[in-house]
Amino acid sequence: MEAIPLQPTFTFWDLKPGMKARIVRSCSECGHGLRLQELGLTAGTVFEVTKVAPLNDPIEICVRGSRLCVRRREALDLEIEIVE
Amino acid sequence: MSPPTASSAKTKIDHRPLVVVVGNPNSGKTSLFNALTGSHQHVGNYPGVTVERVGATMRLGDRDVDLLDVPGLYSMTANSEDERVAIEVLRGRREGRPDLLLYVLDAGNLERNLYFFSQLADLDLPVVVALTMTDVVEKNGGRVDIERLQGLLEVEVVRVVGHRRTGLAELREALERNLGGSRRPNRDFGFPTSLEAKVASMAERMARIGVDASKNEVRQALLNPNSPFEETLAELPELRRYVEDGRRELAEQGIEGPALDMERRYDWCGMVSRAVLAKARTGRTTTEKIDLVLTHRVFGLAVFVAVMYLVFQSIYTFATPLMELIDGAFGRAGEAVRPALAGRPVLESLVVDGLITGVGSMVVFLPQILILFLFISVLEGSGYLARAAFLMDRLLGWAGLNGRAFIPLLSSFACAVPGIMAARVMPDPKSRLATILVAPLMSCSARLPVYLVLIGAFIEPRFGPFWAGFALFAMHLLGLAVAIPIIYLLNRKLLKGTRLPFVLELPPYQWPKARDVWITVYFRGKLFLKTAGTIIVALSLVIWALSYFPRSDDETRRYEREFVAANPGAGEAAIGRHVQARQLENSFLGRAGRTIEPVFAPAGFDWRISTAILSAFPAREVVVSSLGILFNLGSDTDESSTDLRDALARATWPDGRPLVTTWVAVGVMVFFALCCQCMATLAAIKRETNTWKWPLFVFAYMSALAYVAAVAIHRVGLWLG
Numbered sequence: 001m002e003a004i005p006l007q008p009t010f011t012f013w014d015l016k017p018g019m020k021a022r023i024v025r026s027c028s029e030c031g032h033g034l035r036l037q038e039l040g041l042t043a044g045t046v047f048e049v050t051k052v053a054p055l056n057d058p059i060e061i062c063v064r065g066s067r068l069c070v071r072r073r074e075a076l077d078l079e080i081e082i083v084e
Numbered sequence: 085m086s087p088p089t090a091s092s093a094k095t096k097i098d099h100r101p102l103v104v105v106v107g108n109p110n111s112g113k114t115s116l117f118n119a120l121t122g123s124h125q126h127v128g129n130y131p132g133v134t135v136e137r138v139g140a141t142m143r144l145g146d147r148d149v150d151l152l153d154v155p156g157l158y159s160m161t162a163n164s165e166d167e168r169v170a171i172e173v174l175r176g177r178r179e180g181r182p183d184l185l186l187y188v189l190d191a192g193n194l195e196r197n198l199y200f201f202s203q204l205a206d207l208d209l210p211v212v213v214a215l216t217m218t219d220v221v222e223k224n225g226g227r228v229d230i231e232r233l234q235g236l237l238e239v240e241v242v243r244v245v246g247h248r249r250t251g252l253a254e255l256r257e258a259l260e261r262n263l264g265g266s267r268r269p270n271r272d273f274g275f276p277t278s279l280e281a282k283v284a285s286m287a288e289r290m291a292r293i294g295v296d297a298s299k300n301e302v303r304q305a306l307l308n309p310n311s312p313f314e315e316t317l318a319e320l321p322e323l324r325r326y327v328e329d330g331r332r333e334l335a336e337q338g339i340e341g342p343a344l345d346m347e348r349r350y351d352w353c354g355m356v357s358r359a360v361l362a363k364a365r366t367g368r369t370t371t372e373k374i375d376l377v378l379t380h381r382v383f384g385l386a387v388f389v390a391v392m393y394l395v396f397q398s399i400y401t402f403a404t405p406l407m408e409l410i411d412g413a414f415g416r417a418g419e420a421v422r423p424a425l426a427g428r429p430v431l432e433s434l435v436v437d438g439l440i441t442g443v444g445s446m447v448v449f450l451p452q453i454l455i456l457f458l459f460i461s462v463l464e465g466s467g468y469l470a471r472a473a474f475l476m477d478r479l480l481g482w483a484g485l486n487g488r489a490f491i492p493l494l495s496s497f498a499c500a501v502p503g504i505m506a507a508r509v510m511p512d513p514k515s516r517l518a519t520i521l522v523a524p525l526m527s528c529s530a531r532l533p534v535y536l537v538l539i540g541a542f543i544e545p546r547f548g549p550f551w552a553g554f555a556l557f558a559m560h561l562l563g564l565a566v567a568i569p570i571i572y573l574l575n576r577k578l579l580k581g582t583r584l585p586f587v588l589e590l591p592p593y594q595w596p597k598a599r600d601v602w603i604t605v606y607f608r609g610k611l612f613l614k615t616a617g618t619i620i621v622a623l624s625l626v627i628w629a630l631s632y633f634p635r636s637d638d639e640t641r642r643y644e645r646e647f648v649a650a651n652p653g654a655g656e657a658a659i660g661r662h663v664q665a666r667q668l669e670n671s672f673l674g675r676a677g678r679t680i681e682p683v684f685a686p687a688g689f690d691w692r693i694s695t696a697i698l699s700a701f702p703a704r705e706v707v708v709s710s711l712g713i714l715f716n717l718g719s720d721t722d723e724s725s726t727d728l729r730d731a732l733a734r735a736t737w738p739d740g741r742p743l744v745t746t747w748v749a750v751g752v753m754v755f756f757a758l759c760c761q762c763m764a765t766l767a768a769i770k771r772e773t774n775t776w777k778w779p780l781f782v783f784a785y786m787s788a789l790a791y792v793a794a795v796a797i798h799r800v801g802l803w804l805g
Contacts, residue, residue: 026343032585034342038159039587040196042347051590054381055478060590064350065357066193069474069588071481 010082012072015059019049020083033077040064041075046083100141101149101263102179106170106204107188108197109156109511110591112216116188116244117153118603119252127607130178134513134774135169145260151186152179156511158196158587160203160300165513174207175298184263185211186255189241191228192217192592194361198353199346201237205269206300210262213241214255220592224369227362236356238270273352275303279339282306282330289326306330308342371467371592378471379590388475391468392494395459399452399498406451414444433632434625442624445703446617449501449764454609456495456502460509461604463491465596469509473588483568484575486510486586489519493567496526497560501616504768505608512586518574520769521782524760525563525570530705534756535559537708541729542749555753562757566789611771619767627702631673639670661713668713673699687755687794688748688801690737697755704761747801751794759790 015021023045027033040063041047050067051060060069107113118125121140130137138153154170162168172178174185185204190197204211218228234241240258244251275283283303290297297305297313305313305327317324334340368376377383418436425432463469473487480489488510496503503523510516535556544552643666647659654662668674677695684694692714700707708728715731735743744752760766766779773779 034161035158035163035585035587037343037346038161038199040199040350042350043343044347045350051375051379051474053379053474053478054385055475057478057481058474058586058588060474064195064354065361065363066196067590069477069586069590071477071586074585 010080012059012070012075012078012080014082015049015052015061015072017049017052020046021049021080022046022083023078024081025079027077032074036070036075036078039068040066041078099150099180101147101183102181103142103144103149103151103184103186103259103263104173104182105151105153105186105188106174107156108158108190108193108200110589111156111188111190111193111197113156113188114153115597115600116214116216117151118597118600119244119249120255121151122599123603123606125603125607127611129774130169133165133169134772135166136508144256144263149183149259149263150179152182157200159200160206160298164511166511174204182209184259184265185209186259187211187213187239189213189215190217191215191221191361193589194228195350195353195357198356199349201269202273202349202352203300205271206298208268210265210267211239211269212255212258212262213237213239214251215241215243216245217592218243219245220594221361225363229360229362233356233360236270236359239267274348275345276337276339278337279303279306279334282334286327286330290323293320293323295320295323303345304342306334307340307344311342369592371590374593375471375590378468379474384471384475388472391463391472392490395456395463395491396494396498398459399456399495399502403451403455403498407448410448410451411444414440414447430632430635434628437632438625438628439621442621442628445624446613446620446764449499449612450609452499453502453505453612454605456498456506457605457608458601460491460506461601462596464509465594465600467591467593470588470590474590477586477588481586483571484515485519485571486512486515487588489515492519492523493526493564496523496528499528499530500524500526500762500765501612501768504765504772505612507772514575517773517778518571520772521574521778522567522570524762524765524769524782524786525567525758527560527563527757528762530703530762531559531756533705533708535753537711537728537732538744538749538753541732542744542746545733546746555750559753559757562754566758570785612768615771616764616767619770620764623702623763623767627673627699629672630676631668631671631699633672635667635671640667643667664713665715668695668699668710684794686798687751687791688745688798689752689794690743692735693743693752697759697761700756700761702761702763704756704759707756707761745801747798747804751797751801754797755790755794757790758786758793760786 010021023041023043025043026037026041045063047061047063049059050062051069053059053069057073058069058071060067062068105113105117117138117140121142125138125140128137129135135155140151140153141148142151152173154173155166157167157170160171160174162171169178174182176182185207187201187204189201201211201213213233215228215230215233221228228243230241230243240262242251242255242258244255283299283306286306287297287299287302290302295316297316301311301313304311305317309331317327331340378387418440421440422432422436425435460469463472469488469491472490475487476490477487480487489507491509492503492506494503495506500523503526504520507516507519507523510519539552539555543555640663643663644659647662648654651658669678674691674695677698678691680698681689681691681694684690684697689697692711696707696710696714699710711732712728715728715735732744737743760783766783769779769782770776
């Protein structure tokens with residue numbers, strides 16, 4: 001039922017400092033997805049990666065003017081696409 | 085939402101009005117609460133849960149009001165016990181319906197903070213907004229249009245700058261004006277009118293049949309077939325059908341899905357934020373510049389190690405002189421009251437050895453607790469604690485903890501009591517509990533005397549200083565190594581349930597506020613003395629009684645006669661030491677030691693070691709003086725005493741085999757490393773978890789672990805010869 005994406009899909013594992021990405025879809029039934037949406041990561045929102053911890057995880061992102069650190073693994077409920 | 089009933093209207097007359105301080109984590113909420121109330125706070129627990137309740141009475145105009153600081157929230161969805169309690173308070177299910185909400189709005193995170201505000205608006209309560217962090221926004225060239233914000237939120241907005249006490253007087257006036265007032269915040273968040281009409285009719289229907297639901301919950305129920313409200317609906321088939329019909333009707337218009345609610349609210353937040361916030365950001369802010377170093381791959385980790393080293397050194401080393409001072413003072417106090425009680429030996433021993441020693445053994449923890457909380461509140465207030473968690477999260481995260489666990493675990497190497505109390509730096513209750521449960525495994529400074537005696541007696545003379553040092557290091561590593569699988573098991577088996585996603589904010593760097601630091605340190609010290617302290621003193625008295633009774637003058641004289649008969653010409657001191665040893669041997673504790681000798685026999689411990697272990701359950705450092713008494717060296721033996729080392733090295737079983745072999749020595753050390761022989765730790769766990777279940781669990785699992793390890797070592801030793 002899903003269309004095959006034309007571009008390879010990105011996940012939170014692929015994010016690097018300075019990258020900008022957009023939330024395409026989020027799973028609200030998943031516990032983490034709901035919490036992250038409530039923190040402002042709703043569909044269509046663009047965020048920027050501002051920091052990556054020395055051990056590669058967690059990462060800090062800037063979303064809606066707020067800085068937020070999330071673990072990559074726990075943000076996998078969010079489907080994203082790279083903006084720049 | 086249930087309408088105010090006759091009974092709740094009545095309680096308002098009888099009770100002081102309730103003002104709840106609410107806001108996002110890191111919004112400056114607690115700091116504002118401290119500024120409003122000073123140290124006139126009451127810290128306790130909500131009944132039945134582990135969540136701490138922080139309240140205060142505040143004078144507002146000509147009346148007193150109750151001000152309540154609830155845990156920080158991002159939304160009205162509860163993900164943890166803290167959040168659930170906070171939401172229950174807001175909804176009037178714990179403390180009665182609040183008369184006023186004081187919403188702390190962080191100007192630096194305006195859009196996200198407005199989201200929770202929009203949910204609070206659904207509660208139909210008067211709200212006053214305290215706008216914080218405007219100084220940070222302005223320093224970065226931004227500006228907040230407060231007039232405009234007031235207009236859009238439709239509530240009073242007061243700008244407060246915590247450390248300068250700006251706006252506090254205005255805030256109090258605004259609170260007074262709005263207390264019990266009829267003004268309500270804006271509730272138009274651009275939801276489709278058909279949805280809002282359905283929500284209104286549904287809420288009315290529910291109120292009529294007595295179902296207590298907020299508009300927000302009803303809206304969620306209509307949009308989301310998996311909302312938490314579904315549980316309530318399952319019991320009410322008629323209502324459920326009605327909700328399902330409504331849901332179908334809305335879905336036909338394309339109004340469905342849980343995301344709709346959040347998206348519309350955030351659209352509104354974005355609109356407000358764009359209207360009131362003028363951003364003029366050029367270049368990097370100070371915080372970003374500092375973070376370039378402090379979260380850097382190399383420098384960041386180096387600074388982290390340096391800071392943690394400073395914290396550890398402070399509680400480990402700098403607290404020692406203070407602790408010795410306290411120890412000395414209580415020792416002198418004991419000696420000072422002795423003459424006044426002379427002639428009544430039971431009373432003398434009860435007061436000096438039981439009461440004064442017990443109170444002393446509680447107060448002695450204060451320096452470490454105060455120093456640690458001084459550091460924690462400075463690190464937290466400055467914003468560094470969040471960076472430390474950011475750096476360490478990966479390291480601790482895989483085991484089910486998070487970056488913030490570092491401070492309590494490190495502190496536990498000095499002493500588990502402040503370490504357990506420090507676990508409250510973790511907002512996620514599951515990680516907090518897991519950390520509390522393994523903190524006592526970290527090798528605390530009270531274990532050091534035991535290691536020093538045994539290493540000095542058995543490792544150093546036989547294997548040399550290198551292996552002695554290695555043994556000491558290994559003992560400190562052991563607890564940490566054991567803790568890792570324990571945390572893993574706890575997460576898999578005991579602490580099941582959904583885990584919160586780890587969410588951390590790196591707030592702007594600030595100078596810590598002296599008031600916040602002082603209040604944290606003062607209340608942590610006070611709470612420890614008040615709640616954990618009483619348990620420690622009570623248990624000290626029990627242990628004193630067990631090691632004192634039964635005792636009679638006849639028996640004592642018989643011990644003396646026997647000893648003098650066997651050792652003619654023995655000095656006064658030698659007689660005294662012998663009598664002391666026999667008295668302990670004959671006490672309930674000594675008898676228990678004899679009784680359980682078979683239990684410890686597989687580990688190669690005799691009744692003397694068993695008794696010493698039993699006597700050390702309230703506080704492990706007691707073991708050295710217990711061994712001193714049991715080996716006829718008197719009670720003032722300490723770990724540097726060569727007599728005790730020699731006595732242990734010479735000790736034999738009745739059949740002449742040496743008692744303490746190298747393996748048995750290692751077994752005793754491992755036993756002490758793993759066993760929770762510290763009632764202060766258990767009392768602290770009781771205080772922090774608000775139940776006896778977890779201290780008993782810690783005691784049981786650590787005792788079992790210690791016993792099995794000691795037996796295993798002895799077996800391996802026998803097998804290897």
